[in-house]
Amino acid sequence: MYIIIVGGGKVGMTLAENLSADGHEITLIDTRESVLQRADDTLDIMCIPGNGASIGVLQEARVDRADLLIAVTGRDELNMLCCLTSKKLGAKNTIARIRDMEYADEIDRIKKDLDIDLVVNPEESTAMQISRLLRFPLATDIDVFYRGRIEMVAFRVEEGDMIAGSPLSTVRRKFSDIPVLFCAAEHNGVTYIPHGNSVFEKGDRLYVIGSSMSVNRFFRTLGRLTQPTRSVFLVGGGRTGYYLARILSDMNIGLKIIEIDRDKSRALAELLPKTLIVEGDGSDHELLAAEHLELSDAFVALTGRDEDNLVTSLYAKKAGVKKVVAKIDRQDYNDLVRELNIDSIVNPKSITADAILHYVRATTSSRGGHMEALYRIGSGAAEATEFTVGPGTAHMGVPLKDLNSRLKAGVLVAVIVRNGRFIIPEGGDSINEGDNVIIVSTTDEPIMDINDIFVS
């Protein structure tokens, strides 16, 4: 596919890198020479300096033959205009990042009127992700499939768990009556698909997948199901904080926001009647103590500085808050952060990039079946994808045990959904047309199509 990316910020660069690696032809448009210079140095893409909403610049980028234009500049209005202009000039699909709160409730209308195919709102998606984590405090990560009815939950193995120290085959027996699957594990930063002999240690991260109900049962049996979150303490009242506050107030969860900026605090107080807004420095321990941080069920750090988020999160953990979530923008901190005692990390850039990557792959792959969802898990090396099985899918109806030699190494068929029933597949099960399948893969080449799971 020929893809034009307008805006070379963090998301733009991540997308350029990933899409280029997926084998697409990329042109990057940005006004800043330095950004283009860096992109030109590190990636095999074309760079055009200029304003992405200008017709001249778009024509220079050959927008008429573009399959997709992604507008991810810092300004919503520019992104919208970019999509509108490029559609008129012949781009087939457009994606815009729109994140202002004023537009949040009007997204459907904007999409329709400006003919934008996908609107991504990183702040809102991040807030959704955080709200999921707060609803399920023991999870370090939650991804959903099949319209939210299947969950893949990551958690950390603790000392003395029924899991630590014994091989997976033994562990499975302990949970034999619960239909969940241990679909991935991460040990020392390496993500792999566990097999019968794998032994998990304390500190490893495990991914289980199953229906929401069975995942719940799994954690109850494990003895890790805690009280639901009733009160949340939030530092940083930016856009993400605002979206989160709206979701939490719908869930009737109490929320306290600490925001350092006077005008922002005032604006938030006007927008959020049910939320307590405190003006002050979220890294000031005295303020946190005066507002009784330790009485909250969960703590979320959403300031604009990763370092502040890390430090306040560590402080909150030390103060005894059960669930701590920190927002980290920089990808290079990922490995470092995993070592720390912070329950969950959210990364808005990767959430956005995932959404766009999924869209691109979904529009590209139509041979085997439609791609419904895509998440990168672990440190980004592994992926979980959901497909609808179409008529072009290979090896339909063949029991999985006979397919062993045909399946690529590092591919796991985790769940098959047939007529609304969830199947954790065993050797006798097969993939049929009309099914939804969830694949976990650690292969080097991305799974672009369901047929990519087979050895060609």
Add this chain to the structure above:
Amino acid sequence: MNYRLIIKTTGTVLLVEAAALLPSIVTALLFRESPVPLLLAMAIMLAAGYPASRAKPKTSHFFARDGYVTVFLIWLVLSAFGALPLFFTGLVPSYVDCFFETVSGFTTTGATILTDIEAVPKGVLFWRSFTHFIGGMGILVLANALLPSSKDRQQHLMRAEIPGPEVGKLVPRLSDSSKILYAIYTGIMLLEVVCLLFTGMDLFNAFTTAFSTAGTGGFSAMNASIAAFNNPAAEVIIGIFMMFFGINFTVYFLILTKKFRAALASEELKFYLCVIAAVTAMITLNIMHMYPDIWESIRNAFFATSSIITTTGFVTADFDTWPQFSKTLLLLLMFIGASAGSTGGAIKCSRVLMVFKSIVREVRQIIHPNAVFVIRMDGKAVDEKTLRSVMRFFAAYMVITLISTLIICLDNVDLTTAISAVAANIGNVGPGLAAVGPTCNYAFLTWWSKILLSLCMLMGRLEIFPALVFFSPSTWRKN
């Protein structure tokens, strides 16, 4: 200050006042009375108003200060000239008494010095009630609605005259807003006239009563006020219409433009109706033993509550004979008053609500010293500036009430009389308690008490600050 423009505006308003005398003259002629007092007054108004309205201002610059001064001046002049018909009848020898009566009329207070109202000619009585109708919505609003829109900046004038903490325009153009307001106002008034005619009231009384109800004034053409008609159906109708005129007129505009949801969402409206319901219930329980059946208790309690909270001041039952609890409740209502943007007076429900909310916020602020709390009305945040001005208004209102009470006490009246007299006048209610109670009047007070109360009425009607600006020395300094 732009003196010429002030003179011109005042002169124009005098001409409007002269025109407003016409219906009274017609009434006098219909009743075969001598129209001389009215015609004489009209001639004087024209003689004074016409040259003034011809003044040629050098510029049309008009600032907030000029607006405040002009509004207060206009209301003074309006009352001074409006007092003439009553003075010329010769029934009231003291001009101060006539002035008090007319201020009471224009400010829609309804406090009277007449001991025998029915002795006054019908034409002058019609004028007396008509002043309520003019004063209720405001003479400047009327002038604005009638006269072709000028280029002068009149927002400052309107801001000073329209009651309430925030002036919301109904439509973009000020003169269109004024026309809509007067149309709604007149429409509901005429509806009341029709309803009253159905209860068997005669046309003259139906009109004078409807004028008083519409302006939330309280002058009646009868000595015994509404009780004189001895007509329970009319009492209920008047009670309900008083309540209607105490509602913000924006609500009617929203209903007319079919925005029912927005109309009913008003927090002030809910508060206003809840207060009426709660006070009616409490008074009913309190006075139940005094009346033969419960319905009469409810009717009297509702009428008194509606009459006092809307600051009308009509009377069906002598509430001065009611138990202390009921009297005190009514005294409190005199302070609360009707909704902002209605024709009622006093502090206004929306301000009372904001004061309550500020107190709650203060307590919460002590618990969370750094928290940011926003006060909301109808779900929308109230601007801190508005809030501060509400608090200042509240403080000024209370301080003026207390000082005036002190001065009235020089007349050697008891405390209940003094407090209720001031509360009833600054709140534009009319009847107070004890010596100025519903069956009594203000005739016995000394002339300076009457002037003080006249000022209180004007301050209450114009929401305090125009009067303070007018009397402030720094207003009149050149630099």
